[in-house]
Amino acid sequence: MSLKTKIENDENYFIKKAKLAEETDPFTAKAWILTAKSLSPNNFDVQFEVYKQEKAAKNYAEAAKCFSYIMLTFQNQPPELLRREIIQLTTALRAPETEKNPKKEEDFYVEMFQHISLEVQNRILLSLKRDSDNSLDYCQFVLLLMKKFPQMLNVNLPHLLEALVQNTSSGNQKNCIKMLLFEVVPIIIQKPPSDLSASLVHRILTLGLEFYTSQIFLLLPAEFSDTVNLTPPICWSRIFEIVDVCGRILKWEPFLPYNSSWSKDVYWQKLYHIVSLSSTRPSENKQILFYGTCLFIVSLHDYINSMKQKVDDNEIRYILIETMREENEPPIKPPYREPNIITNPRCDKEVAILFRTAVQCWQLLQSNEILQIDFKQLLLSLPCSPYVNQFLVDLAFYLGQPEESQTLMNDSTLGTSNLEKNLRYLSLTLHQPTFQVPAFELMMKVLADLPSQTDKYVKNITSNVAGRNMVFLPLTKRPILQYCIKILVKTLKAKLENETQHYRDSNSILGSMLVLIQLNYPSEIKTAEFIFERIRSKQSFSFPDFSTYIICPDFLEEFMYLYTNESSKIQLELSPQTATALTRRIGTRGSDRGIKDEFKQLIRKQMARSNEEIEPLILHFITQERNTLMQLIFDK
Structure with missing residues (x-):
């Protein structure tokens, strides 16, 4: 008989003697198994029998030590008995508090788990993740443990975040994103972890932007339809909360919380201050990318929505077009400076601030090649393309780019009406040295296509400010007619004066x-x-x-x-x-x-x-x- 066979026979003998003595003489049983343990410390059956004795005796601390030793010693190829024990342990931990009963075995597992070190607890979770076919199930379990045992937060939160972020592109996308944003992010806000990688934090930021902008811009996929009760103010608040906590984790300069009553110019001034303090170039500073993108999309959303307003159960649309000074002046030549924007009631100066803030953010995020690429990639992941396309038309007009303006307006996806196109084309002619026949023909087309909706005349349609001027004009009969007549009168007056x-x-x-x-x-x-x-x-x-x-x-x-x-x-x-x-x-x-x-x-x-x-x-x-x-x- 070989030595190995003799040792195995001795181990089996001690285990058998211990089991026989369990019911009649627990102390003798324990003596037998301790003898086996001292002779064969690396034998799983012996160690598991020791654990079972401590478990039967309700010795939570000792049972935890035995279980921990088994987990650490046999972690690479855990025997089936250990796998079943892990399943029983995790099942007990999942059970609601109302179902707990001191006489039940589940209660033992919960108590024992609290005596297990964080290192071993983490190994239990890794074992569960390795053996589980359902990553969402693993994430739910880790989240449950963090809620039940707050001391596990620092150790397991990074693993949970990694798992959730990795699975947002899987079949569990909906539930993983909801768990991340509705359950895990609030935990982070209360106690931001300090050891998350920058790439993970950037991904969390992006997922938050994607989800909440889907709600805001009403382009939500069908699988998220049960959360459409999230109003835009709530969504913006949550976006800015995520930006704030992620900024704290990455030690960024603090931004501002969301407040719908604050002018967007306040946010722009804060962002401009952060840019001026940046020790690195904007292209290397992700806080400028995310702060600038958040401010851009909130300004964009409010601006485009302000260009459509309900008046007496009718929707009135506004467009930003070139207009003229009250007095004659020499024709303006390129390059064009940024114009003065004329505002009126219902489309007041705050709308102009919204637009200018969006323009300033856009220009900042396009200020160098690297930042431009990052912004484009981030923007493509957000469901706001129709808003961006409308903004780009106004931006081209604002920057005095007539060729780009016409190209964008001819994009069929925008659905621009002939009235709007001709009116915008007409406005582009105002910088020509003289009023030309094609401009007059455009005006005739506009007047032949006037909408039936009348509205009121606008108070301010021209300006005394030198240089370029633009106006938010309602696409209704009277303001459009007023605009065209103003051009005709000014042209005739100039003709008479000359x-x-x-x-x-x-x-x-x-x-x-x-x-x-x-x-x-x-x-x-x-x-x-x-x-x-x-x-x-x-x-x-x-x-x-x-x-x-x-x-x-x-x-x-x-x-x-x-x-x-x-x-x-x-x-x-x-x-x-x-x-x-x-x-x-x-x-x-x-x-x-x-x-x-x-x-x-x-x-x-x-x-x-x-x-x-x-x-x-x-x-x-x-x-x-x-x-x-x-x-x-x-x-x-």
């Missing part, structure tokens, strides 16, 4: 301007004063279409004043029927009472029409007098 050899057309220009500025009078009172001052200086005014188009009470009263004023020598021709007589007689202070009556009757007739809708009248004038307007503007 008039030298074609002075014969000044009456038609003045008359056309009077018709057009009725649209939003008295906001055009300065232009009206300019027109009547020109008429006084000319000492004559002929406009045969007066009776067809002039119905503004203030204008009618002014013409009546010019006629009745004893000191006036102005000759007026205001209708085809009375043109000859008025030319002959008004200069004699109205000595012919019949002519006075004819003039007063004309004014009374026009005054009676003062309550007519002005928009159809203006549109009719532009349509009917299209050729005349082209001749006045283009000398054709």
Whole structure:
């Protein structure tokens, strides 16, 4: 008989004697097994029998020592008995507290587990992970242990995070992401770990952005539909909480919490301060990437949503387009500086701040090649492409890139209407040295395609700020008509101010301007004063279409004043029927009472029409007098 066989026979003998004595004499049984243990410390059967005795005696601490020794000694190829014991242990740990009973075996495992060292506890988890076919099951178990035994947090949290992040692309994606964001991240927020790798933290940040932006931008995959009750403010708060805790873990300069009442300019100033403090280049600093991306997408979301507003159960869309200064100035030449943005109620200065903040973040994140690549990759993982595409159109206009603007607008995925395209194209012509025929044709297309929704006239459509100006214009009938009329009036006025050899057309220009500025009078009172001052200086005014188009009470009263004023020598021709007589007689202070009556009757007739809708009248004038307007503007 070999020595090995003799030792094995002795071990089996001692184990057998110990088992026989268990029921009648526990002390003798323990003596037998301790003898076997001393002779064969590396025999699994002996060590497991020792463990079973301590377990039967409810000796939690000693049983923990025995179990720990077995785990450490036989970890590479654990025998089946040990595997079954691990399963029983983990099953007991999973059991809800309400199901615990001191008389049950499960209670022993829970108590014993608390006496096991963190190192052995971790080996138990690794064994479970190795033998489990379900990674989500392993993650749930580790999370349960951390909640039951907080002392395990520092040891097991990194392993749990690694496992969850690795499995977000598996078949358990939904549950892993939800566990990570709804159960594990709150634990991290309460007690941030200090030993997580930067790459793991970056991945957690990205997953948080992906999930919550899916909620915010309403592009959530169907499998997440049970969480759509997360409102945008809640989602933004959670995104900024994740950014904050990840920043603390990586020792970044603190950013700001989410507060919907704060201007986004406050966040931009903080980000700009962080960039100025950065000891490394932006391309090497991930905090700039993530801080800048978060601020960009929250500004982008609020900006695009602000461009669609509900008014009296109707949705009104706004677009950002070029507009003009109140006074004439030399044409603006490239390169264009960033423009002044004109705002109005409902689309106020905060909308302009949202847009500018998004622009500033975009430019920061495009400031060098490495940062640009990282930002592009991160942005592609976020479900906000439709918002980004709309923003890029406005960005191209804002930066004065007409070719890029037209290319983007022709992208069929944007679904840009012909009205919006033509209106934007029209706005691009405002920087040309003169108003050209193609621009006039674009205006005609816009006016032919006006929406039925009226809305109100906008208060601010031009500016006195030098340089480029842009305005948030509602895509409704009155503001668009107001915008086009403003361009026409300003063009005609410039033509009149520069008039030298074609002075014969000044009456038609003045008359056309009077018709057009009725649209939003008295906001055009300065232009009206300019027109009547020109008429006084000319000492004559002929406009045969007066009776067809002039119905503004203030204008009618002014013409009546010019006629009745004893000191006036102005000759007026205001209708085809009375043109000859008025030319002959008004200069004699109205000595012919019949002519006075004819003039007063004309004014009374026009005054009676003062309550007519002005928009159809203006549109009719532009349509009917299209050729005349082209001749006045283009000398054709």
